[in-house]
Amino acid sequence: xxxxxxxxxxxxxxxxxxxxxxxxxxxxxxxxxxxxxxxxxxxxxxxxxxxxxxxxxxxxxxxxxxxxxxxxxxxxxxxxxxxxxxxxxxxxxxxxxxxxxxxxxxxxxxxxxxxxxxxxxxxxxxxxxxxxxxxxxxxxxxxxxxxxxxxxxxxxxxxxxxxxxxxxxxxxxxxxxxxxxxxxxxxxxxxxxxxxxxxxxxxxxxxxxxxxxxxxxxxxxxxxxxxxxxxxxxxxxxxxxxxxxxxxxxxxxxxxxxxxxxxxxxxxxxxxxxxxxxxxxxxxxxxxxxxxxxxxxxxxxxxxxxxxxxxxxxxxxxxxxx
Numbered sequence: 001x002x003x004x005x006x007x008x009x010x011x012x013x014x015x016x017x018x019x020x021x022x023x024x025x026x027x028x029x030x031x032x033x034x035x036x037x038x039x040x041x042x043x044x045x046x047x048x049x050x051x052x053x054x055x056x057x058x059x060x061x062x063x064x065x066x067x068x069x070x071x072x073x074x075x076x077x078x079x080x081x082x083x084x085x086x087x088x089x090x091x092x093x094x095x096x097x098x099x100x101x102x103x104x105x106x107x108x109x110x111x112x113x114x115x116x117x118x119x120x121x122x123x124x125x126x127x128x129x130x131x132x133x134x135x136x137x138x139x140x141x142x143x144x145x146x147x148x149x150x151x152x153x154x155x156x157x158x159x160x161x162x163x164x165x166x167x168x169x170x171x172x173x174x175x176x177x178x179x180x181x182x183x184x185x186x187x188x189x190x191x192x193x194x195x196x197x198x199x200x201x202x203x204x205x206x207x208x209x210x211x212x213x214x215x216x217x218x219x220x221x222x223x224x225x226x227x228x229x230x231x232x233x234x235x236x237x238x239x240x241x242x243x244x245x246x247x248x249x250x251x252x253x254x255x256x257x258x259x260x261x262x263x264x265x266x267x268x269x270x271x272x273x274x275x276x277x278x279x280x281x282x283x284x285x286x287x288x289x290x291x292x293x294x295x296x297x298x299x300x301x302x303x304x305x306x307x308x309x310x311x312x313x314x315x316x317x318x319x320x321x322x
Contacts, residue, residue, distance in 0.1 A: 003037035011294060013055045030054045047072050143311070197315045198309035200301075203247070208320065209309065210256045212293045213285055220246040222254075236266055236271040243270040245282070253285055259286040292322035 001010045008026050012015040021032045033054070043061040045052050047069035052062045064070040086094075108118040120126050139236045141149075155160040159171070196208045203224060205211045214222065224247040230253060234267045243266075245255045255274060259269060262284070274282045298317065301307040309317070 005032075018057055030058050033057050033060060046075070073206050075195070125244050140310070196309070196313050196320065198307055198313055200307050207256070207258075208292055208298070209258055209285075209287060209290065211298070212287075213254070213256050213290045214247070215293060215301070220249050222249055226254060230271050232270065232277060234266070234269050236269060241266070243273070245274060253278055254283055255282070255284045256290075257284060257286060259288060262286070294322060295320045 001012065002014055003010050004017060004019065004020060004025075009020065011020060018029045018032070021027045022029070025032070027035070038060065039171060043052055043054075044050070045065035046063050048065065050069075051063040052065045054061050063075075064073055070076070077253075098191065111118050111120060115123060116124060121130065129248070131202045150159065152194065174188055196207055196211070197204070199205070199210070199213055200214050201218070203214060203222060225248050227244075230245055230248065234243060235241070245253050247254045247256070255271060257267060262271065270283055295317065298307065298320070302309060302314075
């Protein structure tokens with residue numbers, strides 16, 4: 001029970017008392033508290049002495065004026081919950097009393113009413129903030145991390161993309177090609193475990209034959225052809241597709257392919273289109289023109305850091321036949 005200090009009337013809770021002093025005694029909660037309940041020294045930050053915020057008649061004034069002062073307050077018991085866990089009974093009770101599906105649906109409904117989307121990250125303003133905060137960040141996944149992701153997706157049934165996600169990915173790729181976005185910035189380390197790949201003299205290679213070509217022509221300055229000016233558009237099944245050759249020295253455009261892959265999948269279509277567009281300026285290089293580097297030589301280049309590769313490529317190199 002809470003008793004009014006002015007007229008001694010009793011109330012079941014603070015809300016009733018606050019309403020009473022406001023309507024009957026013309027005082028708001030803070031005025032009543034300051035006059036009848038405030039303790040000596042209360043209302044000043046115990047760290048810096050500045051004025052603190054009034055919370056309610058039950059709490060009174062906060063003991064610190066800011067988060068910074070709160071963090072500097074030596075009287076706070078820190079890490080109270082560290083190392084502690086809820087009892088199994090409590091966890092089971094929480095799960096049983098929480099309908100996650102309904103909770104998610106209600107959350108999405110609230111977002112639709114407030115923002116017009118089911119998730120705040122769908123807002124353009126939020127997308128931009130996320131994009132800016134992540135720009136330039138590169139976090140390589142190690143094998144353990146990747147395996148944990150795969151296992152989690154397998155457990156919750158999301159290992160494969162949904163039809164909606166597939167549609168979004170396809171739409172994004174078509175948009176990039178249709179808007180002629182420069183692919184140079186998308187060149188990255190390949191995660192394909194079946195191919196030997198890495199970096200040599202600032203150029204990314206995706207096969208041991210490409211590395212052999214670059215090394216055998218180390219006195220020539222090459223640049224990557226993964227740029228709009230070198231893209232080749234060809235057709236398959238009446239649909240336009242985009243293909244980028246490998247390297248150029250500024251005069252000749254080179255496509256590096258093992259002879260066994262010249263007719264693999266769309267390669268014959270790509271090569272024929274490249275010859276049609278560039279004629280003698282387009283050359284296909286196979287192991288007949290450039291022999292494969294020996295495994296010992298590649299290991300030597302890696303050792304002296306002329307060639308940079310990741311762990312997956314090193315594992316592929318173990319089975320290198322040349």
